Amino acid sequence: DTTVKQNPRYKLARVGKPVNLICSQTMNHDTMYWYQKKPNQAPKLLLFYYDKILNREADTFEKFQSSRPNNSFCSLYIGSAGLEYSAMYLCASSRVGNYEQYFGPGTRLTVL
Amino acid sequence: GEQVEQRPPHLSVREGDSAVITCTYTDPNSYYFFWYKQEPGASLQLLMKVFSSTEINEGQGFTVLLNKKDKRLSLNLTAAHPGDSAAYFCAVSAWTEGADRLTFGKGTQLIIQP
Secondary structure, X not given: OOOEEEEOOEEEEOOOOOEEEEEEEOOOOXXXXXXXXXXXXXOEEEEEEEOOEEEEOHHHOXXXXXXXXXXXXXXXXXXXXXXXXXXXXXXXXXXOOOOOOEEOOOEEEEEO | OOOEEEEOOEEEXXXXXXXXXXXXXXXXXXXXXXXXXXXXXXOEEEEEEEOOXXXXXXXXXXXXXXXXXXXXXXXXXXXXXXXXXEEEEEEEEEEEOOEEEEEEOOOEEEEEEO
């Protein structure tokens, strides 16, 4: 099973409110990623966990947080949503040395 | 950091015709190259991958060409059919800032007309 699952598929949030998105995989992959995708733009890497080590991209460091309570689950947390956070959020996972990333269906976040 | 440019952003061809999508990248140390297909409402699915310089990979009606000298990657569809209608993304893997990172192109929306 090469499935990456994301919940919810659609999320509506108010400006200033927190948002928590969930991703899971059962492939025992050691690395899990979060990307942000806006229309007509490339998926943009936000952060990734290699095992228990979190790496956040420099240009989005303060905007997103994440946790990985176990190998299978990874969350993406926005403390205070702004209009600019409206996007599709894609979760992916990979096994070290394989380089192929398996993607979930995405969560479409709309901030009003 | 790595920059990937993908062309064209939109492509419409007739069923049975060929189609070509091209990506250029900037980091000469990039080492893995991927094409992903995304159908409406679905995940990004790995379509093809290529690792070696000037490698040709074929499968599912597609051919992938990699030219590391020119830093160019292309996806060639030889005979389009309606099921090929989707968004296609190239992705380039490189070791950057202490980690392996995947940089995507902006995507190509491919429409196959009957």
